[in-house]
Amino acid sequence: MSKISDYESIVGAEVINELKMLAKKLKDKVIQNINSTSVGGGVAEILGRMVPLLQDLGVDARWDVLKGGEKYFQVTKKFHNALHGRKTEITSDDYEIFLETTKENIEQIEFYGDIIFIHDPQPVALVEKRRYLKSRWIWRCHIDFTSPDPEIWKFLKSFVEQYDACVFSAPSFARPLPIRQFLISPSIDPLSEKNRDLSEEEINNVLEELKINRDKPIITQISRFDYLKDPFGVIEAFRLVKKYVDCRLVLAGGGAVDDPEGQKVFQEVVEKAENDPDILVLLLPPASDLEINALQRASTVILQKSLREGFGLTVAEALWKAKPVVASAVGGIPLQIAHKYSGLLSHTVQGTAYWIRQLLHSPEYATRLGENGKAHIKQNFLLTRHLRDYLLLFLSLEEEEDVIYL
Numbered sequence: 001m002s003k004i005s006d007y008e009s010i011v012g013a014e015v016i017n018e019l020k021m022l023a024k025k026l027k028d029k030v031i032q033n034i035n036s037t038s039v040g041g042g043v044a045e046i047l048g049r050m051v052p053l054l055q056d057l058g059v060d061a062r063w064d065v066l067k068g069g070e071k072y073f074q075v076t077k078k079f080h081n082a083l084h085g086r087k088t089e090i091t092s093d094d095y096e097i098f099l100e101t102t103k104e105n106i107e108q109i110e111f112y113g114d115i116i117f118i119h120d121p122q123p124v125a126l127v128e129k130r131r132y133l134k135s136r137w138i139w140r141c142h143i144d145f146t147s148p149d150p151e152i153w154k155f156l157k158s159f160v161e162q163y164d165a166c167v168f169s170a171p172s173f174a175r176p177l178p179i180r181q182f183l184i185s186p187s188i189d190p191l192s193e194k195n196r197d198l199s200e201e202e203i204n205n206v207l208e209e210l211k212i213n214r215d216k217p218i219i220t221q222i223s224r225f226d227y228l229k230d231p232f233g234v235i236e237a238f239r240l241v242k243k244y245v246d247c248r249l250v251l252a253g254g255g256a257v258d259d260p261e262g263q264k265v266f267q268e269v270v271e272k273a274e275n276d277p278d279i280l281v282l283l284l285p286p287a288s289d290l291e292i293n294a295l296q297r298a299s300t301v302i303l304q305k306s307l308r309e310g311f312g313l314t315v316a317e318a319l320w321k322a323k324p325v326v327a328s329a330v331g332g333i334p335l336q337i338a339h340k341y342s343g344l345l346s347h348t349v350q351g352t353a354y355w356i357r358q359l360l361h362s363p364e365y366a367t368r369l370g371e372n373g374k375a376h377i378k379q380n381f382l383l384t385r386h387l388r389d390y391l392l393l394f395l396s397l398e399e400e401e402d403v404i405y406l
Helices: 004-011 013-024 042-056 070-083 092-108 124-132 150-160 200-210 231-242 262-273 289-298 313-320 349-361 363-380 383-398
Strands: 030-035 060-065 115-119 136-140 165-168 180-183 218-222 248-253 279-283 301-304 325-328 344-346 403-405
Touching: 004 013, 004 383, 013 383, 030 042, 042 060, 042 313, 042 383, 070 092, 070 150, 092 124, 115 124, 124 136, 124 150, 136 383, 165 383, 200 289, 218 231, 218 289, 218 313, 231 248, 231 262, 231 349, 248 289, 262 279, 289 313, 301 313, 301 349, 313 325, 313 363, 325 349, 344 349, 349 363
Parallel strands: 030 060, 030 115, 115 136, 136 165, 165 180, 180 403, 218 248, 218 301, 248 279, 301 325, 325 344
Antiparallel strands: none
16 A cells, blocks of 8 residues: 655655645544445545545544445435436335435444544435534535436435535535535545556556457446446447447446446446447456556547546546546536547537547547646646645634635
8 A cells, every 4th residue: 555655756745745734733633434335436446545545644534334235225326316317216215215224324333533524425314423423524425416306405405414514526516505515526546556557568468368459449438337427328439430440449347336236237238239349348346456557558549428427537547647538528527628638528429439530540639638638637636636635624624614615
């Protein structure tokens, strides 16, 4: 596991010294993070890197995971889809399952933190325990809140309003609330197995293991198998490109404990590929970070054709590797991509196909976009910036301003 000092060669001594200074002010505080899964998805990935680094800085940061059965995670997946604006039927039984599981977790979880940091909708109602504690509570929303379903948002809002503060990833996600709101974008760890530099030998070894040939341009999307990631639209765009340029598509991703739809979507994507030898659909096991890193580095163009997206860490990962990216102009993606400067933004299948063709026909332009994208990620979306924002967030809980922008 990396130490905070390891990042000095990337971001400079001044950044590291500031983090150490801020961390000292929190030496007597316990930060307790709670989310719904320890494996799979961006939240678990960020916490898995951030908590050890906070500890290395001298902050007593810890991480707990709530427990839930299959029915509970089916309900929270419905909530997830509805909050992303997808039409979803949520019944009174669903609400009852959610509240009953929350009650069980309130009884089972030990709430020991001076600051309780709750991540995403699944554990949001744990705040019911707050009335019995002296701790400060923060709700961190990692998902796309551009157009949440009004009914489910009304239900969740009754819990969010009980927090001391909440955090959203982009300005467009902020909601009218009586509590303080912070705007903090997620980040990637440049030293993680998923983002560290790889040799050509390492890349080729992974591709050989995955049976991927580099004899033609590779177009790649790496995401959970989720309808909101629009893997079917990716295949349609690829087929439009394939009419003019001989290339290969790789759709790769894994699942998460709290996402019961994943296997179903994966099977539908396999069927959509129709045994096309130039479309590879890969279900990656947990901890496939090296494989993802190698796939991104071997790719000619990387896609993120999401219909909704809280931030899209795969975009930042690809840009960090100086790859040209075509992504949907949704959620937090436009924070990472300035159109035609650090990547390309699209709105349709046809638009995605058009930009892929442009990049394949203009390799110098693709290289320039990738270089600009890497510089943008280095400046704004590395883990050290994220750590700084969180340290300032924790320290600011005693302030009286209604809204603070970090």
